[in-house]
Amino acid sequence: MDRCAGAAARLPESDRKDLAIQALARSETVSDLAARHGVSRKFVYQQTHKAVAALDDAFLSAPPNDEVLFEVAVTRAWLRQAIVGLALICHSSYRGVVEFLRDLLGLSISVGAVHQVLHSATRQADIINRQQDLSGIRVGLHDEIFQGATPVLAGVDARSTYCYLLAAEERRDADTWGVHLLDAAQQGLDPDYTVADAGQGLRAGQTAAWGDTPCHGDVFHIQRQCEGLANTLARLAKGATSRRQTLQAKTGRGGPRGPNDELVTKLALAGPAQATRQVLFDFIVEELARREPGDARRIRPVRVALQNQRDTLLAFAGVLDDKLADIAQAYAIAEPLVREACVLHCLPSPSPA
Secondary structure (H helix, E strand, C coil): CHHHHHHHHHCCHHHHHHHHHHHHHCCCCHHHHHHHHCCCHHHHHHHHHHHHHHHHHHCCCCCCCCCCCCCCCCCHHHHHHHHHHHHHCCCCCHHHHHHHHHHHHCCCCCHHHHHHHHHHHHHHHHHHHCCCCCCCCCEEEEEEEEECCEEEEEEEECCCCCEEEEEECCCCCHHHHHHHHHHHHHCCCCCCEEEECCCHHHHHHHHHHHCCCCEEECHHHHHHHHHHHHHHHHHHHHHHHHHHHHHHHHHCCCCCCCCCCCCCCCCCCCCCCHHHHHHHHHHHHHHHHHHHHHCHHHHHHHHHHHHHHHHHHCHHHHHHHHHHHHHHHHHCCCHHHHHHHHHHHCCCCCCCC
8 A cells, every 4th residue: 555655646747647538538447547557546536536627627617697706895985985986987977876876786865865975075085185286287278167057167287187176166257267276376386388268267367376377278169160160161152152053054154163262270289380370370360351241240250269369379389399499409400300200290190101
């Protein structure tokens, strides 16, 4: 017996696998296999059972859907976390939170309770937010959004998208903006410049709170305004062209076809120097003014907005010019080459260039 135990201990793993396979194949009896390898029959049975278990694991079907993967202790604190997560992560409404808890957890909760949990979390977050150091923010993005009819003043760090201001207020005038910006300044907020639309209260509040800190123009809103005008005029021109072609077909006379007039305003990041952009910008304003008598109701608001906001809308080009000049000086290359590389980098990937 001791001799068999010693032989079994010295048997390599590969031989043990072969032994188990031969036992499963039943090419020899267990007694013959044990005698040929110098081991006991018990050892042969042990290796056979290991092989059978390995085969069962390999061919075991997928676990049933009702298998318990893990368990969660549902406490009051966990429910508060779930309510906040549903609202902020899943963007669920109050009633959606109520339905989720009712249908999945069998828990009855009122809309008022959901409101209370979220406002309690808001108060705790406000305490934490007031302790944040905002001195690292170099560019601030300011805007006014609305929750129903209630204005919400918003401020976001352009680099990290960290939201350092989100306040629902009754008014969005200069005093309201100024108070919030002064509070942010006490937390160290002193950006190189900000970006905002043409809102008078927003800009006046920043001037009152921060003095000479530049406020560059937000090109998003003016682009949408110009695109809307361009699309409207294009539809009107298409309709006029169709009517002209119909009249020509009836009279049997054809006339010369002029080029399609299309208003395109694009304030791209990569592009010519600020001075060149200003010349092109003024050209667009002049062309709009020339066409304004034909449709003053639609064209005048866009023309006036462009004319009044030129310097703030193109302020970003001055920042870009300075950065490109710094790169050119640091690497001792011509500034036009750096600008061309910037333009090339901003081209869409499918471009032949």
